[in-house]
Amino acid sequence: MQPFSKRNLIYLSLGAIVIFVAVFAGVRAGLAVKHDENPIPVPESFSNQTSLKIGDYLPTLPIKGPKDDSSSLLSALRRHKTLLAIVLPGCGPCRNLLDEWSEPSFAESAAWHPVILAVGSPEQAAEELPDNLKNHYQIFYCDENDLNRLYRVAVYPTVLGIDQDGRIKFVISGYVGRIDRRFFDKYL
Incomplete structure (x- = not known):
């Protein structure tokens, strides 16, 4: 060697x-x-089990208000940044989401407006929605057939972020647990 x-x-x-x-x-x-111990997820990281696409305009969905007045979802949102929860009466995961939303700090001083869209008639959903939600948030009702035809929601709850122009910013299908409010602030 x-x-x-x-x-x-x-x-x-x-x-x-x-x-x-x-x-x-x-x-x-x-x-x-x-x-960052708690990084903010990106919209594409969530499951989207609808026909809706990020960046598209929200299709016009016929809805009813709490007083049985008819309108469309887009006109009801009135050009606000909106966090829309589509919920189904009797749905356990929907109830979990609504319990989170009923906490006083959820939308406190937010730049976006939480809105609830309950599938079915006001009578069907009235029993399911917590009273404090009825007093603090806009609640609308839609026909399940119209919702399926226009949005094809396969999983409840489904949460949509909609900007002031009516464009979809994110879609979250299913209850994914508490989402950091910074996500909503950043992407709405």
Whole structure:
């Protein structure tokens, strides 16, 4: 076996020093970067089990107001940034979402308006919706056949973010647990 030449030892030592400096600098840089413990998800990371697409205009859906007055969903939203929950009476996950929304701090001083769209008649949904939601949020009602024809909602609840121009900013199909309010603030 031949001993290392002086030249090979120098190259080996220089290589080790370069690797050590690179690893040391990388570790130091990694430690210096502030990591967000709760990163905000992006809209595309949520399941969309509807026919609605992010960036499209919300299709005009016939709705009824609490006093049985007919309108369309877009005209009822009145050019506001809107967080719309589509819920089905008797749906357990929908109830979980509505319980979150009924907390006083949920929409406090938000730049968007929470709106509830209950599938079925006002009479059907009246028993399901918590009283404090009825007093604080706009609630509309729609026919299930119209909803299926226009939006094809496959999973309840479905939450839509709609900007002031009526464009869909995000779709969240199903109850995914509490979503950080920063998500709504950022994407609406």
